[in-house]
Structures are given as C-alpha cells and as structure tokens.
Amino acid sequence: xxxxxxxxxDTAAPFAxxxxxxxxxxxxxxxxxxxxxxxxxxxxxxxxxxxxxxxxNMHCAVGFCGHxxxxxxxxxxxxPVFRMDAVSWMxxxxxx
Ligand code: FES
Numbered sequence: 001x002x003x004x005x006x007x008x009x010d011t012a013a014p015f016a017x018x019x020x021x022x023x024x025x026x027x028x029x030x031x032x033x034x035x036x037x038x039x040x041x042x043x044x045x046x047x048x049x050x051x052x053x054x055x056x057n058m059h060c061a062v063g064f065c066g067h068x069x070x071x072x073x074x075x076x077x078x079x080p081v082f083r084m085d086a087v088s089w090m091x092x093x094x095x096x
Pocket of ligand 1 (some may be wrong): 017057059060061062063064065066068069073075076077083
C-alpha cells in the first residue's frame, strides 16, 4: 500500500480554480496554518482572500488579562478570525 504525504494546501492543487475568485477559511494548529497559507500563496491566492481563525488559550475572554495577546491584537477581543493580510506578521512569530 502506498501512502501520499503532502501539505494540506497541496490537496487543492489538482482542482482548477481562479485564485482571484477564491476565499479560503483556515482553522487549526498554527503549524498547519503556516503550511496552508504557504500553499495558498503558491497557488496564487491573495492574502486578502484568506481568513484565519487563531487558536489561543483564553482566560478572561474580554481583553483584560492579556493571555491571548499577539502583538497589539487580542485574539479574544479582536478576533478570533483575522484576515491574512492584516496578520501575516503573526505567522512569522514562533512559540508565542
Ligand atoms: S483572554 Fe484575556 S485578554 Fe484575551
């Protein structure tokens, strides 16, 4: 039995689509999100068409404790869904 191992966004590669008419919604662990975003970029999908659901452990959930803070953004208050072109720098951060 042969198994294929591929990046998550590569599963979309065999399908014909116009990258200008795509909206991508991504949720999941940040490692997977990084691969999905890289794959979508390779396919020509613009960052403004990609929406991310950021996962964070939350405590207060109203923007007071800072537990979910990523730079100037609070995932609980400002998200958890962000458009990729506004938060691409977040994916460059490691172990936050
Ligand atoms: S969970 Fe407390 S600031 Fe977001």
